[in-house]
Amino acid sequence: MTAAAPLLSVRDLRMTFPGRRGHSAPVRAVDGVSFDLAAGETLGLVGESGCGKSTTGRAIVRLLEPTAGSVVYDGRDISRLRQRALKPLRQELQMVFQDPHSSLNPRWTAARIIADPLLAQGRAAAGARRRAAELMELVGLLPQHLDRYPHEFSGGQAQRIGIARALATGPRLIVADEPVSALDVSVQAQIVNLMERLQRELGPAFLFIAHDLSVVKRVCDRVAVMYLGRIVEVGAKERVYAAPAHPYTRALLSAVPLPDPAAERVRERITLLGDPPNPAAPPPGCTFHPRCPKAREICRAEAPLLRIAAPGEARQVACHFPESSG
Numbered sequence: 001m002t003a004a005a006p007l008l009s010v011r012d013l014r015m016t017f018p019g020r021r022g023h024s025a026p027v028r029a030v031d032g033v034s035f036d037l038a039a040g041e042t043l044g045l046v047g048e049s050g051c052g053k054s055t056t057g058r059a060i061v062r063l064l065e066p067t068a069g070s071v072v073y074d075g076r077d078i079s080r081l082r083q084r085a086l087k088p089l090r091q092e093l094q095m096v097f098q099d100p101h102s103s104l105n106p107r108w109t110a111a112r113i114i115a116d117p118l119l120a121q122g123r124a125a126a127g128a129r130r131r132a133a134e135l136m137e138l139v140g141l142l143p144q145h146l147d148r149y150p151h152e153f154s155g156g157q158a159q160r161i162g163i164a165r166a167l168a169t170g171p172r173l174i175v176a177d178e179p180v181s182a183l184d185v186s187v188q189a190q191i192v193n194l195m196e197r198l199q200r201e202l203g204p205a206f207l208f209i210a211h212d213l214s215v216v217k218r219v220c221d222r223v224a225v226m227y228l229g230r231i232v233e234v235g236a237k238e239r240v241y242a243a244p245a246h247p248y249t250r251a252l253l254s255a256v257p258l259p260d261p262a263a264e265r266v267r268e269r270i271t272l273l274g275d276p277p278n279p280a281a282p283p284p285g286c287t288f289h290p291r292c293p294k295a296r297e298i299c300r301a302e303a304p305l306l307r308i309a310a311p312g313e314a315r316q317v318a319c320h321f322p323e324s325s326g
């Protein structure tokens with residue numbers, strides 16, 4: 001039996017920005033990212049601020065045109081499509097942004113924000129409004145509030161509107177870029193619960209971008225860890241969280257508080273040395289080597305490829321000395 005083709009297949013994705021004034025070297029924000037996403041699957045994309053998570057997400061839904069590489073969605077490379085050719089795909093590829101108040105048009109009512117993708121599809125105004133009311137209910141908002149403006153909603157409610165808008169056209173892939181990190185901690189869990197429920201009920205695939213590893217642990221099937229524009233480890237959530245193979249993943253996970261205070265007291269904490277390096281001037285070899293407690297000569301000279309961590313495992317790791325190999 002052959003496995004079904006993935007819904008999304010990203011290969012060697014690269015996104016380079018011109019250097020800012022005074023720093024003429026180009027910024028390699030995404031530097032060769034490859035992964036697959038199956039229909040209905042949730043992949044968490046984690047890593048420190050500036051490692052290229054948002055740029056990866058934006059290039060996939062084609063808010064940006066990648067510098068190189070391919071983004072094969074449903075069997076078709078969309079990485080070079082022009083805006084006109086992308087239009088029909090917009091209903092299938094949606095994005096939820098980090099800060100709902102700055103990503104929703106402040107001059108539009110909730111009804112218009114949610115109905116806009118439907119109107120763009122050619123839906124009649126009355127039908128689009130009815131659908132917007134249903135979507136308000138689906139995301140836990142009162143349909144009577146359809147004519148309110150974004151500033152009349154709290155942060156959590158506004159994010160629900162952003163989610164309703166993303167769901168309006170029945171997308172098959174949603175890129176959620178830090179969807180809860182701008183919200184109060186008390187509201188974060190509600191939005192995570194909502195996204196979990198919608199994923200279960202409606203079944204879109206999610207690329208869930210976050211720096212909070214405990215959120216990713218709750219909602220994702222697989223996790224990809226990014227460092228300086230590259231994926232350094234990707235695999236099933238259970239494996240990555242229980243036995244991280246890359247030293248960077250180990251360091252990130254060692255900073256996540258454990259619910260059990262006794263376990264918390266005896267756990268190993270790994271403090272990363274120094275700051276993340278500059279993507280305009282990445283270190284040679286493995287870009288993590290200046291901060292890696294295990295770095296040896298080869299790490300300074302040769303960039304490790306992302307490869308199967310251990311025989312029989314689907315998990316991949318880009319390290320010359322992954323944890324599983326001792």
Ligand SMILES: Nc1ncnc2c1ncn2[C@@H]1O[C@H](COP(=O)(O)OP(=O)(O)OP(=O)(O)O)[C@@H](O)[C@H]1O
Nearest residue numbers: 017018027029048049050051052053054055056279
């Ligand atoms: N339009 C742009 N022009 C120039 N550089 C950019 C642009 N967008 C992003 N960058 C740079 O690319 C790198 C990756 O940024 P990106 O926002 O993708 O990272 P991130 O992991 O999502 O971080 P954060 O969580 O802070 O959003 C950073 O060094 C950033 O400064």
